Amino acid sequence: MTQPIKIGAEMRTWYKSAGVGGAGDWEQLTCVKNMALNLEHDDVDVTTRAAGGFKETIAGLTDAPIEFDMIGEEDDAGMLVILNAFMSKTPVGLAIMNGAATVAEGTGLIADFAILKCNRNEALADAVGYSVTAKPMYSNTAAGFYINGVLVSPEVES
DSSP states (O other), rough: OSSOOOOGGGEEEEETTTTSSSOOOEEEEETTTEEEEEEEEEEEEEEEEGTTTTOOOOEEEOOOOOEEEEOOOOTTTTHHHHHHHHHHHOOEEEESSSSOOOGOOOOEEEEEEEEEEEEEEEOOOSEEEEEEEEEEESSSSSSEEEEETTEEEOOOOO
């Protein structure tokens, strides 16, 4: 029987160095130690004079920064992709998923990300690693949130 509650060690992070729409397969980013996917809607003030003195709000655009720690294995291909994306200011496709065997079956965020922060940590009694912050960036491939492989992100009407 499959356990419905997952622990962090069961989650998976995948990357595509050419971006979400680029050539190549998704590869697992195995050097990740801790990951946080922070989803938050902007609040849009829609208060009118008819609101009875109460502020009224609707959900706006979604901010989706991720923060993660990587173990600094010098020969880890995924870690090198992240470091190169940071230094060259180029996008990297990332899929922050629920532990499914493939990206297509998973639940989570898929987007081209800008690596905005990459701090190297050299604690005396811990493995050298990196603390990384990334955000979805301008791309020809729109970010999407998937549940069991089905896109559920709301479309923005134009």
